[in-house]
Amino acid sequence: MALAKEALPRDANYVPIQDSVGRVLGIPYVGNIFYVDATNGNDTTGTGRTPSTALATVTAAYALTTDNNHDVIIIVPGASPGRTTEVASIVWDHSFTHLIGNVAPLYNTPRAGMTFSSAATSPCLTISGVGCIFKNVTISTSADLNVLVNLTGARNYFSGVSFFSANEVAGNDTNYRIVAFDSGDGENLFDGCTFGYDSNPRTAANYTLGFEGGNGNPRNVFKNCIFTIYADADAPRHAIVAHGSCDRYNLFDNCLFTCNADSTAPVALTDVFETDVCGDQGGVLIVKNCMQVGHTGWASQVTGVRILGSTTNDTELTDYATGVNPAA
Secondary structure (H helix, E strand, O other): OOOOOOOOOOOOOOOHHHHHHHHHHOOOOOOOEEEEOOOOOOOOOOOOOOHHHOEOOHHHHHOOOOOOOOOEEEEOOOOOOOEEEEOOOEEEOOOOOEEEEOOOOOOOOOOOEEEEOOOOOOOOEEEOOOOOEEEOOEEEEOOOOOEEEEEOOOOOEEEOOEEEEOOHHHHOOOOOEEEEEEOOOOOOEEEOOEEEEEEEEEOOOOEEEEEEOOOOOOOEEEEOOEEEEEEOOOOOEEEEEOOOOOOEEEEEEOOEEEEHHHOOOOOOEEEEEEOOOHHHHOEEEEEEOOEEEOEEEEEOOHHHEEEOOOOOOHHHHHHOOEOOOOOO
């Protein structure tokens, strides 16, 4: 006669809410949960352990998390837009520590997230942890801060995250980056995310994504993402790949790159990417099933880009997947 399987003991602090949060995040186990409500929360009196005792900022909640404990911060908006005001920069160096918005999953500006004020410094958010999940949130600033996110950590997952910096002074600075990849081990996945802001113009030679800092940044994947620029000069680009800063490859799969030149912006952009020659980059940008609108070409150095395994002559890179008016 088979013996009944003995039930495994469960952490005394583990309650059913952990099960449901784990299902939303797509993982079987989570540690402690902390709640943030920018409208009703309080960093002084709140504990963050329940929605009714929520904290007001992600900064306060993150300070309660533990490295490698699979803790989760949930932003539960008490009112729209549901974004916190973070008065200091955050260094997210706890691995397996997750951030999720309790809102509708959107491409553009989910109604939960965090906004960094002018009291923060650049970069606003540095992510150096490993294995973290960011889901259904907006990460933004309207202050004159050049770098929004500096990503040095590896193997993190971003789903439905909207990244934007909406300051015209910063947009006129050559040091402006929305997400900077700085010599990290890479292998991060961005799925259904939006990068950029199409209401404030950018004038300088700056970049939405910056692959810089020397050897590194391999195998990052951007899937089903939108990249947008409102440019009032032919200078900004969606990404730069500096010398030696693309190890192996970075993949753009089913992404849209748009400059508002076809609707409201005064100029089109010459290229989507500012690239180096393939050998100097260290690897290639792979562009698969993507579309660009409002640009005349794909890359400044076409040898550093591959589109569906095609040859790398200028004509093919210029014409492939360009949005045009259909024939009558």
